Each structure stands twice: as C-alpha cells, then as structure tokens.
Amino acid sequence: MAKAATARKTVPPAKKGRKVDRPQLALFEDAARKAGPGKGAPAKAKPAPRADAAKTPAVKAPAAKAPAAKEPPGKPAARPEGKPEGPRVTAESLAQKQREISVSEFFVKNRHLLGFDNPSKALLTTIKEAVDNSLDACEEAGLLPELHVEVHDLALEAKKGNAELTKGEGRFVVVVQDNGPGIVKTQVPKIFGKLLYGSKFHRLKQARGQQGIGISAAAMYGQLTTGKPIRVTSRVGKGKAAHVFDIQLDTRKNEPVVTHDETLPQWHQEHGTRVELEIVANWQQGQRFVNRYVEHTALANPHAAIHYTRPVGAAQRANADRPGNETLTFPRATTELPKEAVEIRPHPHGVELGALMLMAQESKSHDVRGFLHTAFSRVSAQSADEILARVPWAKKTVRPREVGAHRAMAEELHKAIADTRLMSPPTNCLSPIGDELMRKGLVSFLNVIESEGEGGDENAQLDLDSAGMKPARKAGKSAAGKRPAEPSAQPSIPDAPPEDGVEKIKGHNYFIATVTRSPKVYRGNPFQVEVGLAYGGSWPADKTIELFRFANRVPLLFQRGACGITDAVVRTDWRNYLLSQPKGSLPVGPMALLVHIASVWVPFTSESKEAVAHYPDITKEIQLAAQECGRKLATFIRKRKAADYQAQRRSIFELYIEEVAAAIGKITGRKPGPIKREFLQVAHKVTAAEMKEEQKAMELEAREARQRAKARSAAEEA
Template sequence: MGKDSEPPVRAARSGRATAEQLADKQHEISVTEFFEKNKQILGFDSRAKSLLMGVKEAVDNSLDACEEAEILPDIVVKVTKVGEEEYTVSIEDNGPGIVHRAMPNVFGRLLYGSRFHAMRQSRGQQGIGISATVMYANVSTGKPAHIASRIEGEEEVAWEMDIAVDTKTNRPIVTNDRAFPWMDKAHGTLIEYTTKGRYVTGKQSIFEYLKETAIVNPHARIKFHDPDGKTWTFERATETMPPKAAEIKPHPAGMEIGDMMGYSAQSSQKTVKDFLKNDFCRMTDRLASEVCGKAGVDPKSRPQDLGREGSMKLISAIADTKIMAPPSDCLSPIGDVLIKKGLMHILDGMRPEYYATPVTRPAHAVNGNPFTVEAGIVYGGEIPSDGQVTIMRFANRVPLLYQQGADIITKAVSEFDWRRYGLEQRGGKGIPYGPAIVLVHVASTKVPFTSEGKEAIASLPEIEEEILAALRLVARNLKSHLNKMERKSKTHEKFDIVQKILPDLADKVSTQLGRPVPDLSRTITKIMNVVWIEPSKKRTEDKKGYTINYTVYNYTVRPHTFMLHMALPKDSITDSVTGSPMFDSVNDEGKTQWVVRDLEPSKSVQVSFVLEGDMADTFDPDDVYVSGINPVIVMGAEALPGDWGIKGMEITETEDVVPEDDSAEEEEKEELEEEEFEKEAKEDE
C-alpha cells in the first residue's frame, strides 16, 4: 500500500515544480517585439506589399499633417533600387513639420500618436504605421531611418537624425542628431529608409496607390520617381481644401455593452442623467430623462454604479429612442463635386462617356462612431468592356488595394442587382461586367478594419446598408443616362432618315413634275413631334473656362413656353450666366432656371453662357431638366426631379401627341422602372 501511494505524491510535487518553472518564464511582451514577430498583421507579409505599405504609411501621415495645418500638400515619393530586393525610399512633404523633441517618438515608438482617442476622421489613428515602417526597414536591412524636419519660422533651424526601434523596450534609438540649415525648405518633413522589398506594377503597385490617392485627394500634388528612372506627376486638380474634421463626443446609437461600461466607469459626471447628456453627442436633457425612464434607471444615481446590468438597460432604451443622427462636422467627406473632379482629372486618358453624379450619404453611427458613405460610377469610353468592372475602395481618403474579397464594399457591390441598371451580372450576383469603374468611399471617426494592416473594412450591417443605398442612387443616375442616350440615338436615326429621304424624294418628284421643291420643314416637324435640346461644351480661347451652349429646336406643330434647369458649380458662375436674357434665377446651391418663351414650330433658340474656375470642367451639359412642358416630347432633357427642392413651371398647355417610334410595351416598361426608381429614392431619403 505504501509503495502504491508514492507515485501520486511525486506527481504532485513534479507538477508544482513544472508550474513554478513556467511561472518564472512568464513575462510581459513588448508590443514592438510582438509586431516584429507578426509583421504580417501590419501588412508586411510579402516583399512587394512591404514596399507599398511603407510608402502608404508615410504619404497618409503627410496628407493628415498638411490638412491639419490647412496647407495644400506637395508630396514627393522616390524609390531607388540599391541591391537585390533592397530599395531606398524617401517621402518628403511641405507640412507643418515636427518639433525636435517629438521626432524620436513619432518615428521610433509604436502605439504613440495624437489621434487614437480623438473622435474625428483621420487617416492614421493607431500610432503604428510609420514607426512600424521604420521597424521593418531596420529589421530587414539593419539600417536606421533618416529623418529631417523643419517647423515654420525664420529663426527655426531644421533637425535631422537617424532612428531605429528597440524591439525589446519599444523605445527609439537615436544617432547623428544635429541641427542643419535647410535653406530651400520653409517647413516640412523628410523620411528616408532602406528596406527589403520588390517593386511591381499593376493593380497593387505604388503607382496605382498614388494614382487613386490623387483621385480622392484632388487638392494634393504628388510626384513619384520610380526605380526605372521615370517621373510621374499627379497635379493638383483644385485648391479647395477638404473641410477640417472637428472632434466630437461618441454617439450613443449602436453602443456596445463594453463601451458603455467603460465610459460610465471613467465619467466625471455625478449623475447618470448628466453622464448621458454631457458625455455623448445629440443627447439633450429631455432625451436623457426619456432614456433613463425607459431603462428603469434612477437618473440621479452615479454612472459608476451602473455596472453590467444597468449598462445593458441603457443600451436597450437608447435603441428604442429616436435620437438625431451624429453631427457630420467630425467627418471630412470628399463631396460629390470633388469626387467627380478627381475622377475626371486622373481618368481623363480613358475618355469616359459618362460620370454618374456621385452621391454622399447622410451621416449614421455604428458602435458609437459616426460614418458616411460616398459612391460614384464612371462609364464607357476606353474602359475595357469585356471584363469585370473595376472597384475602387477607399477608407478615410486612403485607397484599399489588398484583400478585396474580404471587404464589405466588394460584398455590397457583388450583392447589388446591376442588371436593372444596364450592366451585365451573370447569375444576378457577383461583380458585374461592363465598361465601368465603381468608386466607394467610407469615412468614419473609426473605420472598422479587419486588421491593423487597414486593408479591408469589416462586414457590419449598418455600413453595408449605406453602401447599397449609395450604389442604388448612382446606379439610377447611370440608368437614366443610358435610357436617355438610347432614346436619343433612336430619334437621331429617325431624324436622319426623315431629313435624307424626304428631301431626296421631294427633289425627284419636283423634277419629274416640273414644279418647285416644296418647303418640307412643317412636314418634318409633324413626323418628328419632339422638342430637341442639343448641348455642347467647348474650352474658351483663353483656356480659363468653358462655353456651354444649348440649342433648342421645336419640331412640333405649335409654340411652347417652358423652363430649363441646370445645377452649375456655384463658384464657376460668371456674369454671362446671370446676364443672359433667358436667365431666370439661381439658388444657393447653384441650381439655375432659364425660360424659353413662345418657341415657334420649326424654329430654334440658343442658351449660351461661360463657366470659369476650378470646378467648371465638372459640369456635364447632359444634366439638364425641363418643366412646364410634357417631358415625353422632349429629347435631350429629363423632367425636373421632385427632390431638387425647386418648383418649376407647371404644364398649362394640352399634351402633345406621343411619338410612335417606341412600342407601347417598351414605354410602359420604362414608366414602371421610373416609378420603382422614385420609390427607392424616397426610401433612401
């Protein structure tokens, strides 16, 4: 019995000794050491991707710094091959610069930054990107990064230093720290490092990243020197700076239990009511009382006493209470005009047929963080028509080039029914086929990325719903354009036939009968029975603007009086617009009205004006609407939309005969589609 009982005792002693040994080995892991051994989490998981990630992080920081200082960015990127899979990369900007004492921590310490706790939109938030680039360069080549920076001021000297990262302590190692005269630089920052990498071209290249960055940052000038000795310049398309994002408090909608418990535990407020009212945005005194009442929580109790149960009750009550959407000033959306400007400026070589009017959705909140979605579509021209459409994905004005399949944007584009809007989609799902580029931008105070590499946006239902709503609106614009072009093409064919055959026939008959050739204008008018609006857009001789011209023909049997409506870029409106005899009015949004009075049959009239300024080229003359006339007989313009917020001229005349070139079935189909579009638009609003 004694011998049989000894092994368990020895096993217990042995187990305790093992546990003690394991306890002695356990110690805190440096965040830098963790990321050094798990570089793929930060996006440094291949040579080609690592080279791109370094450039991306530096350019993102440069754009953020310039925008915070309200400086139009000038960024120079240079990549030089120095060895087998070894490159020297330099990024220089004209930003506000970095003070000397902050330089080591900014570039040599992970999770060190000023934006992590700020509830406002910015590209960099975690304080990892640029210091991780320095760490990877140091680990892969053993060489430190060289940093130079100068802040504004005549008496301020520039400072430069070499920085490496101590992965054991997450502290910078600084050498060669010295002041120097940077004579040709008033202010700005330069980072230069040598890293292992592989330079590639194509969809996931540095060139593509910089090109797409220029599209959604049209206020920036970016110059790129590639390893092959070529220089590419993406010129500034506008000098209009994006709106500066203001810092706000978290929004209560969509708050998670852990967040609510954390906020309540750290609150400096004395009561739950004051906590709701003062620590969150859009919570008034009335709403705070209403939420407390629905939750069954004493409004005078301490927020620190809420605990898990009280926090859950508050979250349920907030979900059951109608709270105003979060303020949009914490976000810096690109805006529909600047999206179009950026696309036109960079994609001009493809000569697209149409830029669907981009859409910026109202702000919403997910997990307490405000966000908005923007979308745009480019169609036709030299865009390849035999492959899948190109999806341009952006988050806080930053291109997302990797992990397309894991991104909520790709998922939303794939699930959207594009067949109803003129694009081919095999099986009704998946990325559509056709000559199109789809752009989607998600702007948020905290973009829910799938990883620290910031390559894909997580699948959250709230964001997906907003992406689908934005896609639906721009797809409707595209469908409307395609319908208009198809109808115009058919009428053009009919018009060409009538103008060619009838005069030839009349000439031959008159010759045989020995009679004069009759005037066929009234006959052609009766056959056509349309009011034709022909737009044109030409560069002015001084290259400072564009001359816009609308020729309006009356191919009906009686005179017409009606209005033309156009949304002009407000800053581009000149005296030639307001001084035109046919001009009627313009509102604060640049929406103009023009009156065509008593246009006689077989006659024409011209509406002509000049637009000047940065945004003049964004105006599409095909985007013209009419009121005061039956839109069915108008070719080249649509009926004035009800969501324009402008009351046009009411139809006072009897309706004209509908042209018979289209079948009744086709017209009925188009009417049903329009009704469905209008219904969807109201739901989106």
C-alpha cells in the first residue's frame, strides 16, 4: 500500500525523502512519538484517553465538572435569580468549552468532503482509496501490480447466493489485495487508523494518493456504519510472517485502536497487503460507478492486472463462478512498468510567502544562500546569488531562521525570487502513460466495452461478462495488425487495408489517436497532459462524446461539470475537427476522449479528488493536446470520407459498366466482354486522377482549418 512506502523506504533507498518528511505538523509528530516506542498499539491505545483527559478535556469530563451556567442541568435553577446580573456567558465559561477538534471528528461530521456522501458513493470511494494506495505502493516498489478487488453482498452470500442482490442499502464487504511491498508491522495501525497520516503529503512526487486521508477515512466510515474494524493483512517478504490487524479509530483523538493482532504462519502471497472493510453501501445504485472505476483504472494502468469480483443475483447466475458473485479479469496490456516518478524539491516560483517562511525556519543551512540552494530545485549557487542581489539585507550573512521569523525580510526575499528568472522545475519527475501505452490501454478497454453489448448505460454495465474479458489480450496483439480480419458486419469495403491508427475491435473499426504533451509548469509544479481518443466503432454518433478524466492515472467519475478538464474540452472548438458541437458543451459524435493529467501535485477542487481546479496553465495545455488529437482525427475523418466516397462511386461505375457494355454490345454487334474491360481500364485511370485532385483539395482544406484554429487560439490568448 502506498502509505507503506515510507515504511519501506526506511530500509534501503533515498534519504532525501526522509528529510522532507521531517517538518511535519505537530499532530503527526505527537502521534508518532506516542505510537513509536510502544510495542503493541492496543495496549497503548486504551489508557490513552484517560491520560489525555486533563490536557484536552473529553466531552464527558467538562459535563461533569463544570459548574458553568450553560450546562443543561444547571441552567433551569440558575436562571430565575441570576437573570439580570452579569453577562450570560463569560470568557471564562466559554474558554472551558473551547477545545481542540481532531481531524477525525471534523471529518466524521463532514464526510462528504472525503467522498462518503451516501452509501453508493461511499462504496466507490472505499474501493478507490484502497486501489489507489495499492497501485502507488506497487509502482514505488517496482512491482507489476496484480490486484484483487472484491465486493461481497453479505445478505446475498448468507443465502448461498440463491437470492437477488440487496436492493438499496445493505452490508457489504470490500476487499482489496495487492502484491505490493507490504507494510512494516508497526506502521499498520497508524496508516489505517489515523487520518492525515501518510508518506505522500510532504513530498513532491507524482502519486495517486496525496493527503493520507483516504483509506483511514474509509475505515472510519466502515466503523461508523457497521461498527466493524478494518482488517489488514500484510507481509513484507519471504521469510517474514504475515500479520493480521483489526483496527479501529478513536475519532476524538484521531488515534488507532488495535482490537486484534495476530501473526499468521502461512500466507498465500510472498509480499503484499490485503484490506477488508465492512461498510454500509448501496450496490444497486453504486455498481455502475464501481464498474466504471475498475474499467477506467485498467485503461489508465495498462501495466496492472485486475481481478474484479462482484456480487451477482440469482437472475444473472449464468456468469457466476460461485454462488453470489462473479470474477472478471482485466489482463495487463503491457509488462513494462511506467517510468518511475522521481521526487523533487519545490520550485521557488511555486512557493507562497507563508510556506517560504516555514521552510526558512526549518532550514539547517547556515545562510540564506545555502538555504535557497538546498531547499529548492533549480536554484544553482549562481542563481541564488542573483536572487540575493535583489535583496537589501543580503550584504551581511543572514541565517535562514531570521528570515523565517521576520515577515518583512521574507517578503523581500519572496519578491526577489519572483523577479529572478529561473529554470523551469525538472520534469523528469513525471510519469505519463505515454502514447503507445495509452493506445494499448484504449484497445484493451474497448474490448471490454465491446463485449458489454448494446445500451452502454446502467443495465449494460451489468453485462460485462467474463467471456468477453479474456480475449482482450489476444485483441491487444491484433493491434499490431496480425490477426486475420473477422467477417465484419460491413461488407461494403471487403479488403480495405487497415488504415493508419485504426484498430479493429470485435468487428468494429476504431480510430485511435494519442498525444502526450511535453511537461509544463503551473505555480512551480510540473505537470504533463495526455489526451487520447477513440473514434467510431460502436459509439453512438448522435450523442455527446464520452469524456474520461484521469489525474495521476486515477479515474475521476464525479463532478464532471465542475472540472477544469471538462472546461478545457468544451472550450476547444471541435467543429474544426469535423465533430458537431453545441455551443458551450461537449462535442457530439462517436468518440471517447481520455484526458490525463500527471503532476507532482494535481490541484483538486476538494479532498474527495473528483475534479481538477481551473488553472489557466493546465486548461490551456489540455486544449492544446485536444487540438493536436483533433487534427489527427480530422485528417482521419476526411480520409475516410473520401475513401467511402471512392468505394461507393467505384461500385456504382462497376455496376453501370456491366449495363452499358451489354447495351453498346447489342447496338454495335460486338461482344460485351472486351467493351467492359476497356471501360474498367478507364475507370481506374479516371478515379485515380480524381482522387489525387480530391486529396489535394482536402489537404488545402485541412491547412485552412489549421490556420483558422491557430488564428482563433491566438485571438483567445490576446
């Protein structure tokens, strides 16, 4: 699991990472110290509440002790006499109620911020958080992910699968298992039982997880709705024992409570982590999101194999492997791991004043020059001098701590940084999907979609039958163009050679184009945009296109309208690329568009990570990528239109030649055979010549369209 990364890192690799980890929030530091030395978390957790009671009064304590006027039992008695005298509340009485609020308490009340608004969404969020962590962990450890995602309908399985799916809310068990590096025993409780505990927040590195809230929030949700703890099984390697923990959250203190701790002598995996949660969920409503999430995750992670087990009612038993559920397999489309994302230091242009002060305070450098040089990326000794040349107090040696303490000084330094030209942050830290893998991902994704059957909506999502899933790999190879053409449904062009960029998937031709932009920077954070599209096939031609949004390979399923990606796609003028587009909305046409943003810090609009914020730098990049893809699409559409036209006219001519030859043969008393041959010869000559002419016209048209588009985007920028 992702959070395991920290734990794992303590053993061999990069020490830089740890350094950055240091300046933690007090909250974490505290917790870490308390949990650290203790041998068993359970023993520690129990006495904790009592010991803390004095410092941060628990809810019960003040109720009993405080004589304050506001206490419900005291109030009625005090009121009649005390009414005119003095203020109703004193600063002192208020002070007794003022207390620290733990993050977990906050999120219990505001769980919608984390994506647990309702049982159907909670189901998805739970799976999502666990899967994100698993994939992150596997990638960091350099392992090809092999994931098991399971959803169990408890009521259904209790009846041995001879019942229907639970309608509406019910109890479900979510299991996510990976073959990642595993988690060190001592870290397990905190990772799963404490909000805002993680390895990814304090570093700049492209990863799926960011804050360290997700999985513990899911555990908290499960605990709130079913009372059951989260169960974590983990093993760090061969020769090590696997451990099973049941972990609960003390929400008042944001501390884990281990209720069960067992060492397993045997576990079926050498290394990996398995998370089991019992939650109240709504499969009926939530399944389409879950299905979609799994499909899209497979799409954006072609290097991962995913085994997806989901509940099936008696009605759909045909496909079920065993009573109550069925397993679908998304095979991996490549065995190549994505390029490792590298951790980077922050770029000075992306740092805000407060952050700069904080960093300066914590710096161990002797002077500001050294501080700038070590804490930031792209600040060479020379450019540090350049920055300092703009600062009035630079003459004497100033300790970074001083800058951290003095607002005025920090402000001057901040301004100097902004005024200095610096190299853009290193972009090798990003790990995009890449053109080729995006194409492979799309092909194998389309294979799954194609086997879903018609409809494409809620119901059709149910029919993702396992039968259609397995040939996906074979079809992936066919992308290379080797598989003999299946008897297709359109006999009109019998032996048309496969066109450039066209993939034949289950008898449908899809045009696939992908664009990976070079990395760019927003607010000092490097990011990279990728766009892929699949056009044609069995997508409906009269509906809005399908837009698949991804951030760091995580599918974004909600808040489409609020997302910067959507905005950028809408603002692209797709009419230039021969799609129709109603004003102010997504284009209409038989197409799916995939947009992926990879960044060390994807700016989400909320903690539930459902939409990307509208940064102009980002939206512009997306637009440019979409335009590039669009141009490829337009070329294809034009070519295909011309080809269709040619084929059509050729067949017309061939039909008529037969007739004309027969008639002329009768009139002139000759045999129609030779006449026909002569006509056919001319036919080839004429159509070839015309085709050349049309090609020229088309190229001209395309060039004009490009120029128009360029002019328009130039105008927009201005």
